[in-house]
Amino acid sequence: MSDSLALWTTERIQALAPDDQVKKSAQALAQPAKWQATGRQANVIWGEHQGSASAPYRVVVDLDASTLKCTCPSHKQPCKHALGMFLAAQSSPKAFRAAEPPEWVQQWITNRQAVAARQAKADHDKPVDAKAQAKRAAKREKLVDQGVGALALWMDDLMRQGLAGLAAQPHSFWETQAARLVDAQAPGLARRVREMETLLHSGTRWHDGMLERLSRLHLLLEAYQRIEALPPDLQEQVRTQMGWTQDQATLRAQPGVRDQWAVVGAREEEQDRLRVRRTWLWGLNTHRSAMIVEFAQPNQGFETLLPLGVALEAELVFWPGAVPQRALVKQEERRKPVDQLSGYGSLRAALADWGQALARSPWLDYFLLPLENAIPSRRNDTWVLCDAEKTCVPLSLAENDGWRLMALSAGYPLTLIGEWNGETLTPLSLLTAATPGVGLLALGGPR
Amino acid sequence: MSHWETLAANALVGTDRAPALPPLKDTPLDVTLTRVQDLPPPRRLLAAAAIVALWQRAGMEPPIADQPLPDPAPQDDLALCSPRAARFLQRLLVEGLHDLVPEYLAALARRRHGISPLAMPELFDYATEHPSLCPLIIPVLGELGRWLAAHNPAWASLFVTPDVSFLAAQWETTGRKGRLTLLAQLRASDPAAARDAIAKTFDQDPAEDRAAFLAMLADQLSPADEAFLESALEDKSKRVRAVAADLLARLPHSALGQRMIARIQPLVQSARSRLDFSLPSQCDAAMERDGIQPKPPPGIGERAWWLAQIVAAVPLSFWTQLIARQPSDLVKLIAKSDQRAAILSGWAHAAGRGGDAAWCEALLHQWIEDPWISREHPTTLAEFSQAEELAERIPQDRLEAWMIELLKRKQVPENEAQSTLMILSQYRRPWSAAFTRAVLDRMWNLPVQLPYPLASAWIACPVELCGDPSVEPQFSKRKGRLRAPGISGKMRHALETLAFRREMLDALKD
Numbered sequence: 030m031s032d033s034l035a036l037w038t039t040e041r042i043q044a045l046a047p048d049d050q051v052k053k054s055a056q057a058l059a060q061p062a063k064w065q066a067t068g069r070q071a072n073v074i075w076g077e078h079q080g081s082a083s084a085p086y087r088v089v090v091d092l093d094a095s096t097l098k099c100t101c102p103s104h105k106q107p108c109k110h111a112l113g114m115f116l117a118a119q120s121s122p123k124a125f126r127a128a129e130p131p132e133w134v135q136q137w138i139t140n141r142q143a144v145a146a147r148q149a150k151a152d153h154d155k156p157v158d159a160k161a162q163a164k165r166a167a168k169r170e171k172l173v174d175q176g177v178g179a180l181a182l183w184m185d186d187l188m189r190q191g192l193a194g195l196a197a198q199p200h201s202f203w204e205t206q207a208a209r210l211v212d213a214q215a216p217g218l219a220r221r222v223r224e225m226e227t228l229l230h231s232g233t234r235w236h237d238g239m240l241e242r243l244s245r246l247h248l249l250l251e252a253y254q255r256i257e258a259l260p261p262d263l264q265e266q267v268r269t270q271m272g273w274t275q276d277q278a279t280l281r282a283q284p285g286v287r288d289q290w291a292v293v294g295a296r297e298e299e300q301d302r303l304r305v306r307r308t309w310l311w312g313l314n315t316h317r318s319a320m321i322v323e324f325a326q327p328n329q330g331f332e333t334l335l336p337l338g339v340a341l342e343a344e345l346v347f348w349p350g351a352v353p354q355r356a357l358v359k360q361e362e363r364r365k366p367v368d369q370l371s372g373y374g375s376l377r378a379a380l381a382d383w384g385q386a387l388a389r390s391p392w393l394d395y396f397l398l399p400l401e402n403a404i405p406s407r408r409n410d411t412w413v414l415c416d417a418e419k420t421c422v423p424l425s426l427a428e429n430d431g432w433r434l435m436a437l438s439a440g441y442p443l444t445l446i447g448e449w450n451g452e453t454l455t456p457l458s459l460l461t462a463a464t465p466g467v468g469l470l471a472l473g474g475p476r
Numbered sequence: 477m478s479h480w481e482t483l484a485a486n487a488l489v490g491t492d493r494a495p496a497l498p499p500l501k502d503t504p505l506d507v508t509l510t511r512v513q514d515l516p517p518p519r520r521l522l523a524a525a526a527i528v529a530l531w532q533r534a535g536m537e538p539p540i541a542d543q544p545l546p547d548p549a550p551q552d553d554l555a556l557c558s559p560r561a562a563r564f565l566q567r568l569l570v571e572g573l574h575d576l577v578p579e580y581l582a583a584l585a586r587r588r589h590g591i592s593p594l595a596m597p598e599l600f601d602y603a604t605e606h607p608s609l610c611p612l613i614i615p616v617l618g619e620l621g622r623w624l625a626a627h628n629p630a631w632a633s634l635f636v637t638p639d640v641s642f643l644a645a646q647w648e649t650t651g652r653k654g655r656l657t658l659l660a661q662l663r664a665s666d667p668a669a670a671r672d673a674i675a676k677t678f679d680q681d682p683a684e685d686r687a688a689f690l691a692m693l694a695d696q697l698s699p700a701d702e703a704f705l706e707s708a709l710e711d712k713s714k715r716v717r718a719v720a721a722d723l724l725a726r727l728p729h730s731a732l733g734q735r736m737i738a739r740i741q742p743l744v745q746s747a748r749s750r751l752d753f754s755l756p757s758q759c760d761a762a763m764e765r766d767g768i769q770p771k772p773p774p775g776i777g778e779r780a781w782w783l784a785q786i787v788a789a790v791p792l793s794f795w796t797q798l799i800a801r802q803p804s805d806l807v808k809l810i811a812k813s814d815q816r817a818a819i820l821s822g823w824a825h826a827a828g829r830g831g832d833a834a835w836c837e838a839l840l841h842q843w844i845e846d847p848w849i850s851r852e853h854p855t856t857l858a859e860f861s862q863a864e865e866l867a868e869r870i871p872q873d874r875l876e877a878w879m880i881e882l883l884k885r886k887q888v889p890e891n892e893a894q895s896t897l898m899i900l901s902q903y904r905r906p907w908s909a910a911f912t913r914a915v916l917d918r919m920w921n922l923p924v925q926l927p928y929p930l931a932s933a934w935i936a937c938p939v940e941l942c943g944d945p946s947v948e949p950q951f952s953k954r955k956g957r958l959r960a961p962g963i964s965g966k967m968r969h970a971l972e973t974l975a976f977r978r979e980m981l982d983a984l985k986d
Binding site: 039040049053056184185186187188189190191192193194236237240241243244245247248251376380383384387388391404406407408413415418419420421422428429432433435436437439440441451452463 | 480483484487488489490491492493516517518519521522523525526529530533534535536538539540541543545546547548549556563567570571593594596597598600601620623624627628
């Protein structure tokens, strides 16, 4: 593989920081002088830093496997040490000389390989006891049926009595129903119920959002109850929405889609007490979007690193569904920086695609929108994005990021890639002639 | 009401009370809705809501912009700074290192580069709170910066110098704080207009405001201001009179100066090697009108205090005309006199107002060697003299050469060390490499037993901001620990800041 380190610019590394505090602290640690026992072998880089603890913190970065690891107990990942060392290696590669990895690095690599091998073996060697599997599947179907039935009755009651009464309901009203759905092995439904409770605090028009969510949930339940009659990919979509997972090993065995997949941005959220990150990829030739979804415990970090502005020449395998979005990288060949990108020429075309996608999968939450010839501007104290036909959509971004966007465009069109949720566009990255040689530029962080 | 509004209203009260669907026609949407009308009411409402919601979501038609889009920014003649340099400015603003922003902007201006668009919002926000930064931003603003600022009402007035007549017209309707900014802008472009503005409301303004506005005349002070200042000597407020007298004393040929000369002449006996003073016998109304305060502060006698104030207001040229000798000789002549405290503090005060380098140097040397303060009340005359202000008026190479020599001395009496450090802490011009090295060397070798006042004076010394960054590597490489314990933190901070500034200035060379 070509020198992957060269693809990591300071901006790309800083974009991995979970917040500004870590970014600032990492910068302070970005000097090679702060790192001892450093070294590099191929695309594995390591070093030690004497912090406040008695033993030094150890950091290892594996560019091939896209992981960062530090031994410090920090809650925020990637921590300032990991990022600091990465920054130091990027700005002063000579300080990380070629060497044999020390024991602890060897151990770490071996451990990871062992875990991966064990996982693969477990996937392969699983005694495919077809009978037991079928029995479990049937049991689950039965539980879900019961759960769905109970949920439908609960919603009927709710609609009869009216949404106005919801404001007075205690937390247990929602939590009990959600817990029942978890027991019924339908975690996707449980999540929807929990999310609805948070809507009560969303402002004076909360009942609009509540009705919309309830109606979409109703649609899901109806779809599930008629699942046999649906086309296969819609069946998959419904099952995924309900909470059925895919076996990743089986997925990897499927044929995928090859392309230059540009990493265009990421967003993070909290879901069921976990942190979820979705990283968007845009196929430069196929013009398909893909979403890499990762989960992390609150105390741990996301393991993989995908540098924004880099295109992975790779094969992606998609989760089956009516509108395939979620994917994983089956195989990666090489990476190159992105310096041009083509997308939708107009908002009309983009939103037409969005409409089509919704028709195929009514529960679609997000849609990637790379828009060419877009001009940001300010209207009535809000930010909007206009295309060449002067069609405008509202932008969702921090005040100063809006000014930054405007400064980068200087009134001229640029290519903006954003995430559309049906109402607003959240900018992820952009390409502009204003910053030559910089390529794809992130706007704000992954939040 | 739209379908959604009806459904939402019904959902709010519940289908037990409002079971019906909205009335349906033969539009495609309504035809779809008829398919669910036979469901039981709760299911019917949910299904209808699902249909309408999805229809709205998928069919959302974004509006067409009715206003024209902004004109693009004009072509820039300023080249953009490098990405590395841009990153530094962002760091300065985000990490709160605002003290370094002026240096950054000045270096950028020297290269004739423009500020990066990535840093503009934060920089402009900061400039609204610190308008003194605007003159530094303007040379590196470029067409893009001007264009961007014009679009945000909070920034629009930052870099545009408004018309003088417009400013003057604002005077009466602006509050106190706004008036001070207004005066600063007016005085810079049309000094007479600023004076006229102050005069317009002078009689009605409260005393505090009168004093503050009058003080703004220090900028672009000229003989044209004399008449107005003389009239201010009649003011009811002591503070206003003091400000007026101070400003008049700064004008080289003012009537006040002449009056002071007339007062001092009978009190002086001079010869080639003699300069004797007698004390004034009274402080009459005319003297009070000219700003002489009759009541002395503690530590100086009443008549000596009057003498000091008179001397402070006499143009310094009087003395060199009286005795044809250099200021350094005059200072030495006074050194043994009984009135040395009064005279020297008067001279120092005058030199601080606008004396030439020779006077400043002579007085500063004297101050370090043997400060003219009383042991019981050291602050009184020190405040009146303000010796530390003299450093800025001495040519940099002479001052630094002398201070390097002072810093190299091993055994220094504490008060001399304190005076030296006081000057150091106020010396804000960019230091030479040699001077920076001398300061850091001295700091490195400070003794373990360092008295607290000296230690805190060292900690206050601005080496990290004013020092020459090229000196840092040789000190960062030094082994060993600093002996004076409070100082090691200061040294570390100083070296880190110098290293940072070195990197920053290097990035700006790209």
